[in-house]
Amino acid sequence: GGVRVDGPRRRTQSADLFDSFQTRAELRVEMKERFNTPAADDPVYRHAEARRSNSVAPGKLAVQLTSFQPEPPEKAGDGKPLRRLRWGTRTMKPFDLETVSVSEAEQAIVITGGINLIIYNVEKLGTVDILTDRMVVWRATTDTQDLAQGESVQSASEPLELYLEGNVIIRRGNEKIEAKRAYYDVNRNLMNATDAELMSVHPELGSPLYFRARKLRQLSAEKYVAERTQMTPSIFPSPGIAVETEVATIDSFPSTEIDPETGEPVPGARHLVTATNNFFYIEGIPVFYVPYV
Numbered sequence: 562g563g564v565r566v567d568g569p570r571r572r573t574q575s576a577d578l579f580d581s582f583q584t585r586a587e588l589r590v591e592m593k594e595r596f597n598t599p600a601a602d603d604p605v606y607r608h609a610e611a612r613r614s615n616s617v618a619p620g621k622l623a624v625q626l627t628s629f630q631p632e633p634p635e636k637a638g639d640g641k642p643l644r645r646l647r648w649g650t651r652t653m654k655p656f657d658l659e660t661v662s663v664s665e666a667e668q669a670i671v672i673t674g675g676i677n678l679i680i681y682n683v684e685k686l687g688t689v690d691i692l693t694d695r696m697v698v699w700r701a702t703t704d705t706q707d708l709a710q711g712e713s714v715q716s717a718s719e720p721l722e723l724y725l726e727g728n729v730i731i732r733r734g735n736e737k738i739e740a741k742r743a744y745y746d747v748n749r750n751l752m753n754a755t756d757a758e759l760m761s762v763h764p765e766l767g768s769p770l771y772f773r774a775r776k777l778r779q780l781s782a783e784k785y786v787a788e789r790t791q792m793t794p795s796i797f798p799s800p801g802i803a804v805e806t807e808v809a810t811i812d813s814f815p816s817t818e819i820d821p822e823t824g825e826p827v828p829g830a831r832h833l834v835t836a837t838n839n840f841f842y843i844e845g846i847p848v849f850y851v852p853y854v
Contacts, residue, residue: 642682643714644721644747651675651692663699667720670698683747684717685782686733691745694727721747729754735762740777752779759785759811761832770794772809785811792834799845807838 564578650656656674663669673695680689699722700715715721723745725731731738731745736759743754757777760769771794774787786808793803812833839851 642717644683644717644719645681646713646715646721647679647681648711648713649677649679651677651694662702664702666702667699668702670700672696672698678723680721680747682717683733683750685750688733689747690732691723691725692728692730693725695725697724698722718748723747736760738777750779750782752777754778757787759787768794769796771796772811773798774809783813787811790836792836801844803842804836805840805842806836809834809836 564576565574566578566580652675654674656672656676658673659671661669661671675694676692676696678691678693678696680691681687683689699720701719724742725740725745726742729738729740729743731740731743738752738754738757738759740754740757743752743757745752754777755775757774759772759774759777761772762769770792772785772787773791773793775789776787778786778788780786787806787810788808790806790809791800791803792806792809793800795801795803812835814831814833834854836854837852839854840847841849841851
């Protein structure tokens, strides 16, 4: 009753609505009334399930109501922050997983069908948001039931290694990495990505810079090395202005920026780029060369 959807590309108003939405932002639900009876007995739920049964493809799982799951603790017994992992599907289709025993203390989990993994409390990085078509997870041997529940916790010192393949997207702060495939050691902040693009927002220009590399290596939380790299402010694959280098080293330094909306200081990062064998291109034509910058 009285449904209204307002968005930048769509505005809808109707008596009822059945739709699916995806968002990378925080989801907030405000309830004016709470029910003490089981949700399955609520008439609104019965109407929604009847509407959904006419829209869902045959064989697709129906909605499963689960009890409330409390938030996991943020710190371990020794006072150090816990690392939280939230597992979700990349699309509306559930993912498939298979467990492989590597040793008594280690297991590998092979996940296919598209997955979204969000890791909280990563040392020096905070939150890491990962999207990929296929993933292999190496971690300490444990029950995989936590993947079905959608969330798990582990100590910050517990090993966590990931192999990502297929339309890989990794978001960390104001940085975004896209690649065909990548290996990521979360504990040691190491990464090796092929056919990768690193996008970082320049704090003074307020616009993104793109580093497109045949191979992108992360050596620490503050340092990248990119081989056979194109650097450009353009999002297009054939930019009008670009610099192509043999090897580029990108060092990140913490800084404090001013939020233009609130005027308050917020943590940020500045980057220092050093590169060798640099060719400057305008509209695809090389105009000059610098051996080192």
